[in-house]
């Protein structure tokens with residue numbers, strides 16, 4: 001805890017950098033920045049809103065001088081507690097919100113605070129796209145890269161790590177560096193990769209450079225009503241042995257009802273630079289023995305994926321409480337029985353839940369509903385769920401990051417290497433201390 005007189009000096013020095021109007025220490029503002037979308041909360045000692053790289057460099061130098069923890073923050077929509085401050089100064093990055101699209105060279109350059117959904121709309125209007133797209137796109141580019149997000153489309157297009165060409169970063173000692181070649185290929189060590197998924201623990205990302213792709217010309221979604229998840233997985237495996245779909249998602253009866261549909265559903269997404277007709281035909285043939293098949297193209301297909309973005313909110317119509325979503329990653333064949341084991345644990349503990357899964361990439365999202373104050377109950381349950389996942393050679397965090405929620409489940413050997421890297425770059429441990437086990 002910082003002493004009161006030191007705190008006053010720090011505030012004075014930081015306010016001289018960003019200006020009084022861009023430094024808040026008022027309780028109500030600090031309170032707003034003390035949460036993300038996890039069940040956890042902390043305490044911010046202040047919130048600074050820098051608008052230039054130079055300001056961030058100066059703030060980090062002061063943070064080192066007085067050993068104040070710094071938490072870079074985008075929109076605070078992370079669900080692993082990564083952006084939660086514990087007696088720390090929050091760096092609100094939302095002023096770094098400009099972006100530019102170079103569709104001739106298939107490149108996108110975006111400030112850390114740019115809103116992903118705005119970028120998506122602009123890319124769309126230029127007939128290009130950034131394939132890894134989270135289901136929930138109210139997130140900043142900094143948060144997107146720092147949590148190594150992905151969502152649907154991973155099997156065909158990879159995740160965000162495959163699209164970051166370069167990063168501008170302020171290191172913990174206040175030095176500004178430009179990492180990566182900003183071009184499509186790069187020989188030798190590519191240090192920028194260390195920062196993708198680093199959750200604010202190694203420095204502040206100020207700008208990111210991405211590869212983008214031309215938008216496919218044809219698009220369809222095929223809905224198959226299946227009796228159970230096991231049949232859904234069997235059908236997915238048959239499809240994946242024949243072709244590369246864009247995504248395959250499973251929605252249980254609660255998720256499909258939330259989206260105004262019925263029963264357990266498999267949604268197979270296809271896209272192509274020519275047309276998807278042959279793949280659609282093949283899937284219709286494969287799926288006919290599994291259940292009712294419907295093919296949607298154009299606006300109807302798009303509408304389904306737009307509604308999927310608000311799945312958690314819509315589920316609140318059926319379940320009371322605060323939704324907590326897991327992101328376990330598994331070998332696809334294990335999904336039905338792992339989900340069954342997870343279901344048993346949840347039912348035993350009387351936790352209302354639904355299941356949504358990305359069957360193509362093996363990510364399962366149990367969506368569980370808790371009272372806001374049940375952090376302890378959730379943590380105990382999480383121990384059980386993570387051990388089930390690990391027993392079946394799964395990974396505990398496929399999409400949403402580690403933060404404070406998942407840090408104790410990390411592999412100790414990888415963690416030891418990360419601790420060495422952290423010590424080298426951030427010897428005073430000012431950057432997001434305590435997150436990711438660091």
Ligand SMILES: Cc1cc2nc3c(=O)[nH]c(=O)nc-3n(C[C@H](O)[C@H](O)[C@H](O)COP(=O)(O)OP(=O)(O)OC[C@H]3O[C@@H](n4cnc5c(N)ncnc54)[C@H](O)[C@@H]3O)c2cc1C
Nearest residue numbers: 074075076077078082135136139140142143149150200205
């Ligand atoms: C309903 C819902 C659905 C979701 N669906 C998906 C999904 O499908 N796929 C998926 O991958 N995620 C998903 N998420 C998770 C969430 O959207 C992401 O974690 C998101 O990337 C966070 O972005 P943000 O700007 O809100 O970051 P924040 O929450 O503000 O920060 C997240 C982490 O990034 C760090 N950080 C932020 N900005 C910077 C920066 N400039 N430099 C360095 N570090 C930084 C923070 O310190 C923190 O550790 C979902 C979340 C919700 C609530």
